[in-house]
Amino acid sequence: MDFEVDKIRQDFPLLSQKVHGHPIVYFDNGATTQKPRQVIDTVRRYYEEENASIHRGVHFLSERSTETYEKAREKVRKYINAASTNEVIFTSGTTGSINALAFSFGEKHLGPGTEVIISEMEHHSNIVPWQMVCERKGASLKVIPFNTKGELVMAEFKKLLSDRTRIVAVTHISNSLGTINPVKDIIRLAHKFEVPVLVDGAQALPHESIDVQDLDADFYAFSGHKVYGPNGIGVLYGKEKNLYDLPPYQGGGDMVDCVSFEKTTYNQLPYKFEAGTMNYIGASGLAAALDYISEIGLKRIRDYERSLLEYATMKLMTVPGLEIYGNAAKKISILSFLMDGIHPYDAGMVLDKLGIAVRTGTHCTQPVMDHFKITGTLRASLAFYNTTGEIDRLHAGLHRVRDMFG
Amino acid sequence: MNEIQEEIIAEFEVFEDWLDKYNYLIELSNDLPIMDPKYKTSEYLINGCQSKVWLRADLVDEKIRFTADSDAIITKGIVSLLIRVLSDRYPAEIMDTDLVFIDRIGLRENLSPTRSNGLLSMVKQMKLYALAYKTKMAQQ
Numbered sequence: 001m002d003f004e005v006d007k008i009r010q011d012f013p014l015l016s017q018k019v020h021g022h023p024i025v026y027f028d029n030g031a032t033t034q035k036p037r038q039v040i041d042t043v044r045r046y047y048e049e050e051n052a053s054i055h056r057g058v059h060f061l062s063e064r065s066t067e068t069y070e071k072a073r074e075k076v077r078k079y080i081n082a083a084s085t086n087e088v089i090f091t092s093g094t095t096g097s098i099n100a101l102a103f104s105f106g107e108k109h110l111g112p113g114t115e116v117i118i119s120e121m122e123h124h125s126n127i128v129p130w131q132m133v134c135e136r137k138g139a140s141l142k143v144i145p146f147n148t149k150g151e152l153v154m155a156e157f158k159k160l161l162s163d164r165t166r167i168v169a170v171t172h173i174s175n176s177l178g179t180i181n182p183v184k185d186i187i188r189l190a191h192k193f194e195v196p197v198l199v200d201g202a203q204a205l206p207h208e209s210i211d212v213q214d215l216d217a218d219f220y221a222f223s224g225h226k227v228y229g230p231n232g233i234g235v236l237y238g239k240e241k242n243l244y245d246l247p248p249y250q251g252g253g254d255m256v257d258c259v260s261f262e263k264t265t266y267n268q269l270p271y272k273f274e275a276g277t278m279n280y281i282g283a284s285g286l287a288a289a290l291d292y293i294s295e296i297g298l299k300r301i302r303d304y305e306r307s308l309l310e311y312a313t314m315k316l317m318t319v320p321g322l323e324i325y326g327n328a329a330k331k332i333s334i335l336s337f338l339m340d341g342i343h344p345y346d347a348g349m350v351l352d353k354l355g356i357a358v359r360t361g362t363h364c365t366q367p368v369m370d371h372f373k374i375t376g377t378l379r380a381s382l383a384f385y386n387t388t389g390e391i392d393r394l395h396a397g398l399h400r401v402r403d404m405f406g
Numbered sequence: 407m408n409e410i411q412e413e414i415i416a417e418f419e420v421f422e423d424w425l426d427k428y429n430y431l432i433e434l435s436n437d438l439p440i441m442d443p444k445y446k447t448s449e450y451l452i453n454g455c456q457s458k459v460w461l462r463a464d465l466v467d468e469k470i471r472f473t474a475d476s477d478a479i480i481t482k483g484i485v486s487l488l489i490r491v492l493s494d495r496y497p498a499e500i501m502d503t504d505l506v507f508i509d510r511i512g513l514r515e516n517l518s519p520t521r522s523n524g525l526l527s528m529v530k531q532m533k534l535y536a537l538a539y540k541t542k543m544a545q546q
Contacts, residue, residue, distance in 0.1 A: 020424060343478035345457045345523060353424040361456050375477070376456070404429060405479060 003304040008296065009385050011036040022355025025390040030175050030334055030381030031359055033206060033228045035289075042288035043230055046281045054280045055254055055271075069280040072287035073270070076235055079290045080220065081211040086240050086269040090283050093234035094202040095125040097221035098169070100236060100249040100273060101198055105167060106133035107247050115164045119144040119152055119181075120371060121174040124364040126200045130169060144170070146371065150177035150326035157186065161193050168197045172204035176363040176379065177326025178309075178334030180208070187216050196242060202226050206383065207305060207332045209298045218242050224282060229289035233282030236273070243269055250275040301384045308382050308391065309333040315395045320402065325368075325377055333382035336363070339402060344378045347401045351378075354397045410491050411507040418511035427512070431483025438486040441475040452531055454524030457481045461528055463535040469494050470539055472532060481523050484508075484516055488525075492532055497543070500536035505529065 009015050014034045017024055026034060046068070052061035054069045073085045082088055091097040110116070116130050120143050134141050142165075144157045152170075161168075168190045173180050187197045196218035204210060205227040212220050219242065224233035238246075248255055248266055252275035257265040266272045293301065312335055316322055321340030339347060348360035361376040362369045369376055380394060421427045445462050452459040457478035464471045472493040476482040491507065492500050508517055517526045 343457060345478040346480050349480050350425065350428060353428070375458075400425070404425070404432060 003300055003384075005304070005385065005387055009387075011038065011292075012385055013037060013040070015385060019355040019357070020353050025356040025386075025393050027380040027382060027386065027390070027394065028357045028359050029206070029383040029386075030203060030226075030363070030379060032225045032231070033383055034385070035228060035230070035285075036292050038292045039229055039285050039288045043281055043285045046284055051281070053277055065280060068284050069278070072280075072283040075287040075290055079210075079294070080235075080237060081213050082237055083213060084240060087237055087243065089236045089238065089243070089270045089273045090278055091221075091234045091236050091273075092232055092279065093223040093225065094123075094200060094221045095129075095223075095234075097234050097236035098126055098198070098200065099129045101219055101221070101238070101246075102129035102133045102169075103249050104246040104273075106137050106139075108245060109166045110134065110137040110139040112138035113164060114139045114166045115142050115160075115162070116140070117142045117144060117157070117160050117165055117168045117170075119170045120146050120367050121150070121152070121177060121179065121181075121365065122169070122171055122367075123175050123200065123202070124366070125202075126169055126171060126198075127367070139166070143367075146177075146179070149328050150174065150179045150331075151328045152179075152181055152186075154182070154185065154189075158189060161189060161195065163193065165190070165193055165195045168195055169200070170197070171200040171202075172210075173201075173207065173332055174326065174365070174368070175203050175334070175381075176336050176365040176368045176377070177328065178331035178336070178381075179326060179328035180204075180330040180332060183217070184215050187218075191216065203332065203334075206293075207302065209302075212237055224286040224289065227286070227289055228292060230282045230285035233279045233286050235286075240269060243273070248272050248275070252276040254278070296384070304384050305333040305382060308386060308388065309335070311388050312380065312382065312391045312394075315391055316398070319395065319398045321406070322398070325372055325374075333386075335380045335382075336377040337380075338374060338377050339398065339406070342401060342405045344376045346405055347378055347398070350401050350404060351394070351397045354393070354400065356394055356397050358394075411505075411510075414487055414490070414507045415510045428480055428483075431480050433483075434486045435476075435479045435482035438475070438482060438489065439473065441473050445473070446475065452524045452527045454481075454527065457523045459485060459524035459528045461531055463532070463539070465539055466494070468543065469496055470500060470536060472535075474528070476524065478523065481516075481525060484513060484525055485528065488529065488532070497536040497540035501533055501540065 012034045050065050052065040054066040073088050077085045077088050142160045145153050172183050183199050190197045198219035199217045201220050201222040205222045218239050220237040222235055225231040255267050255272055255275040257267050323338055325336045344360040359379040446460050450460045450462050459476045461474045472489050474485045476485050
């Protein structure tokens, strides 16, 4: 069956608007995705009909709200195939998930002489929290390099692994290069040293099917807003035995068992890591987003996005002087590129006035830019609601840019 | 100085299309006096996440002369407008100037903190230079 993109686009109210007089071409999906009506309606209905604080009251609405929240947890569990809902912790997003883990893990396992391995293509969100905890604990950070195509050099990774390594934190898919990393291999290799692995799945959830048990990932982090869900909700998955051992990250309501001024005991998993009033409305919106994706089918989404990537790559290559950064054998529909001698900011400004939304700059991956000795790129990150017609408009826009600045 | 702002507003009024405005900014960027590469150092760099701006201030006959450059052309075009309005002015004039033209020619978004193209910091830096020179001159 053909992918009915026109029909799908109708689910996304924002996509029908015009920007600077042109129908919007939204190619900034790597930063955040647009929301289908199904998600928007879920959130609105929650506020209109169900809103009450979870895990608190005995009253009708609070019970119902709690039930919806826990159903959302179960939905996430099923979607990523976690073994138990105790392994699904709601957070504010990928950044929140990684900061929580880096803190808690660091408290328990890091100290002088220990090492954390990350990669050269990490988002700043999977660099800085580890740098901070390493500094605090006197541990050191090791970095897996990538090659000119934008693929991790696995031989170097093997050399970095040692009995000093305490954790490996790598991205599943690079947000600036599009590379799909061999996380399953990385996990297998790390486990030989009994080292757990955190996978940053922010870019992976919207494009690939995730099975945390098949990957054997110890921790997996992602954001709702990048997977067609609401802002301010995310997930930290962790194997129960790993989470059980870790101290809580933040203190507050709901994460406690008993509180006295002498001693506080903590709640069970997953609540031990959910302090304060959680974003339960965001969680139900995320569940609606996962339902929406499941209904379309990830395989169909993947096939369609692959055809978009092929088409876009072919079209962009015909623009004189254009170079694509990130040509991994396995990549998603992210195209990072530069045009000879043209500043990405200038190009982005002109594309904006043509109604085309791309991202310009370092994409929160300065080390990636340093690797290529560039200051930034233009990035078109495509989603399943994008079309080949929109790619044609980008192509025409880039010719316009070339005429103006070339 | 306000006459210059009015002049700029009039120049931009003829453009109906955004891309024509940008083409004019590209033209203006070419007219900006070339900054000696030896000044393109971290000392004079105003770092935006998106584009870089270098800015230098010299006191010439009690007025401040600004020289500047940017690695992005549209930013450089706007830099040239800021220089046209604020350079070769007395420090007090620079401090008191309200840059109304930016808004009037529709480039306000370029001076928003979220753009981080270095322009907003550049304006702040120009005013700081003016304050510094004014203070210095008062002490002499």
